[in-house]
Amino acid sequence: MLANDEYGWVRGQYLRVREQVDEAALRANRRPEEVRLMAVTKTVEEALIREAVAAGADLLGENKVQELARKRGAFAQSEMHLIGHLQSNKAAKAAACADMVQSVDSLRLAAVLSDCCVKLGKRLPVLLEINIGGDAAKFGFPPEEAEAALAEIGQMQGLKVRGLMTVPPISGNPRETAIFFSHMHKLFLDFSGKKMDNITMDILSMGMSGDFAAAIAEGSTLVRVGTAIFGQRDYR
Numbered sequence: 709m710l711a712n713d714e715y716g717w718v719r720g721q722y723l724r725v726r727e728q729v730d731e732a733a734l735r736a737n738r739r740p741e742e743v744r745l746m747a748v749t750k751t752v753e754e755a756l757i758r759e760a761v762a763a764g765a766d767l768l769g770e771n772k773v774q775e776l777a778r779k780r781g782a783f784a785q786s787e788m789h790l791i792g793h794l795q796s797n798k799a800a801k802a803a804a805c806a807d808m809v810q811s812v813d814s815l816r817l818a819a820v821l822s823d824c825c826v827k828l829g830k831r832l833p834v835l836l837e838i839n840i841g842g843d844a845a846k847f848g849f850p851p852e853e854a855e856a857a858l859a860e861i862g863q864m865q866g867l868k869v870r871g872l873m874t875v876p877p878i879s880g881n882p883r884e885t886a887i888f889f890s891h892m893h894k895l896f897l898d899f900s901g902k903k904m905d906n907i908t909m910d911i912l913s914m915g916m917s918g919d920f921a922a923a924i925a926e927g928s929t930l931v932r933v934g935t936a937i938f939g940q941r942d943y944r
């Protein structure tokens with residue numbers, strides 16, 4: 709595809725995905741405003757990201773903190789969240805430049821990240837990543853450890869827990885994926901019903917290009933979409 713064509717194309721794709729998000733919300737008897745659309749910009753060049761921003765994208769997601777830091781200055785008006793695994797030795801960078809870390813996946817990372825934020829005099833919004841499929845190859849808290857982790861992270865001065873995030877196991881079976889999303893929603897409602905110190909449960913981040921409509925049907929409040937907006941990623 710010619711580069712020139714790609715620019716208008718991304719704008720159209722973003723608007724189309726936003727429309728599909730709205731329709732999925734309405735089908736689930738939910739209000740479209742209840743579901744935020746994140747444009748996942750990993751590996752995407754700045755000119756194309758600008759097209760998505762021009763189309764209305766106000767929330768960008770990166771999975772590597774170095775890449776987020778590199779793009780931060782060019783998108784100062786946009787909210788930028790880290791959505792990929794963060795090594796503790798890079799926590800200071802995330803604390804300095806991310807508006808939220810959705811991928812808090814261990815107590816050790818939470819503690820280091822919190823210390824970095826305290827030093828910066830800020831409280832960073834975070835989500836707990838849940839390994840809902842018990843997938844050995846994936847990061848995240850096992851569902852049965854999530855409540856204890858929440859209680860502990862709620863005590864950390866540099867962090868503010870806002871909800872949960874998940875990446876379900878890759879499955880060719882939409883029914884199976886829907887069950888994982890439904891399990892996540894149950895956890896989310898369960899934690900929302902408990903009054904835990906310093907914990908707000910207002911974000912349930914789940915759903916990507918292939919399954920965001922299913923995630924919205926099961927209660928997602930934030931979908932993370934890359935490929936459906938920008939096309940196939942080029943990792944070269």
Ligand SMILES: *Cc1c(COP(=O)(O)O)cnc(C)c1O
Nearest residue numbers: 748771791916917932933934935
């Ligand atoms: C890349 C990525 C996405 C977006 O995936 P697409 O299938 O391209 O929409 C969502 N969430 C996370 C954590 C990612 O790393």
